[in-house]
Amino acid sequence: MTPEAADVLKGAIALVGYGLAAVGPGIGIGIVVGNAIQAMVRQPEMAGMARTNMFLGIAFTEALALIGFVLFFIA
Amino acid sequence: MDQLILAAAECDPAEEIICAPENVLELFEFKEALFSIGPFDFTRTVFLIFLAMSIVLFVMWWGLRDRGSLVPTKFGAAVEALVNFVRNDIAIDIIGPEGVRYAPYLLTIFSFILVGNLFEVTPFINFPITSRMAIPGFLAVVTWVIFVVVGFYKNGFSYLIDTVWPRSVPIALRPLVGLIELVSIFILRPITLAVRLFANLVAGHLMLSLLLASGWIFFTSVGDIGARALIGLPWFVFGLGIYVFEIVVAVLQAYIFTLLSAVYVQTSVHPEH
Numbered sequence: 169m170t171p172e173a174a175d176v177l178k179g180a181i182a183l184v185g186y187g188l189a190a191v192g193p194g195i196g197i198g199i200v201v202g203n204a205i206q207a208m209v210r211q212p213e214m215a216g217m218a219r220t221n222m223f224l225g226i227a228f229t230e231a232l233a234l235i236g237f238v239l240f241f242i243a
Numbered sequence: 244m245d246q247l248i249l250a251a252a253e254c255d256p257a258e259e260i261i262c263a264p265e266n267v268l269e270l271f272e273f274k275e276a277l278f279s280i281g282p283f284d285f286t287r288t289v290f291l292i293f294l295a296m297s298i299v300l301f302v303m304w305w306g307l308r309d310r311g312s313l314v315p316t317k318f319g320a321a322v323e324a325l326v327n328f329v330r331n332d333i334a335i336d337i338i339g340p341e342g343v344r345y346a347p348y349l350l351t352i353f354s355f356i357l358v359g360n361l362f363e364v365t366p367f368i369n370f371p372i373t374s375r376m377a378i379p380g381f382l383a384v385v386t387w388v389i390f391v392v393v394g395f396y397k398n399g400f401s402y403l404i405d406t407v408w409p410r411s412v413p414i415a416l417r418p419l420v421g422l423i424e425l426v427s428i429f430i431l432r433p434i435t436l437a438v439r440l441f442a443n444l445v446a447g448h449l450m451l452s453l454l455l456a457s458g459w460i461f462f463t464s465v466g467d468i469g470a471r472a473l474i475g476l477p478w479f480v481f482g483l484g485i486y487v488f489e490i491v492v493a494v495l496q497a498y499i500f501t502l503l504s505a506v507y508v509q510t511s512v513h514p515e516h
Contacts, residue, residue: 216332216336220336220337220502223498223499223502224502224503224506226499227435227439227499227502227503230435230439231431231435231439234435234438234439234442235435235438237438237442238438238442
């Protein structure tokens with residue numbers, strides 16, 4: 169394999185890696201938001217707190233996908 | 244297989260097709276100085292930073308200039324609503340009563356990031372300054388310095404001790420949890436804070452550029468105008484749909500950056516919770 173082809177292939181593998189890294193956080197964010205909506209519907213008076221904590225949970229879950237995004241650029 | 248990959252990677256600059264950038268590091272670097280003062284290059288991004296700063300200063304000054312009078316102007320009421328939102332809903336709600344002390348900093352980063360993000364969807368600018376790594380990186384470093392300094396100031400050296408040797412977990416787990424906490428607080432927090440903002444804005448900017456540029460390329464290519472419009476129009480409509488979505492993302496990311504800065508300060512002020 170020529171070096172140029174190896175470079176291109178590396179980029180393609182990095183893309184697949186980012187896709188895989190996005191699967192877990194995607195599921196996680198779905199669970200976080202779904203449960204936050206349940207909490208808001210059951211206890212509308214606590215909706216503000218649930219929303220704040222929802223954004224926090226999203227932020228922490230999203231970190232994994234962001235690391236994947238950065239590794240895609242580094243690779 | 245080699246031939247196929249190389250054929251896909253080939254990019255002839257003579258043809259008027261927009262190619263992938265040769266160097267993705269462009270996204271992280273400033274380039275093409277308009278003029279230089281000593282070692283400081285004055286690029287388009289730097290100009291936009293100063294523009295964002297001026298807009299924030301002007302809006303705040305214009306909105307709050309007649310705060311002595313009994314009835315605020317409409318614009319003044321809107322600016323007051325923004326200030327109240329950051330002060331009450333972010334600073335005081337999350338940090339507690341002493342959060343008032345951090346409200347000026349939070350308001351500063353919120354308004355600066357908001358204006359910087361909204362440059363993405365401003366016609367004739369169309370470039371979010373927060374998609375250059377230097378700016379979210381610097382803001383994250385400032386937040387990092389603030390919450391570390393506050394942590395040591397409020398708790399003394401036990402801030403570090405309690406982090407690496409947490410008393411609330413069983414003793415066998417303490418080294419592991421301590422290591423995870425140490426890495427998470429001092430290394431991962433600022434990195435994810437910066438990269439979250441950066442990645443969202445880069446992704447949005449790329450998506451807008453690709454979709455609208457695709458529409459433009461198909462519209463202006465050779466051939467029957469009906470066929471060109473049939474291919475180009477869906478790209479254009481999709482691009483405009485993403486445009487609206489990007490406005491939401493711009494506001495949401497400014498809010499999340501401010502919210503997380505407040506939460507990190509809060510964990511330094513009350514580390515046991």
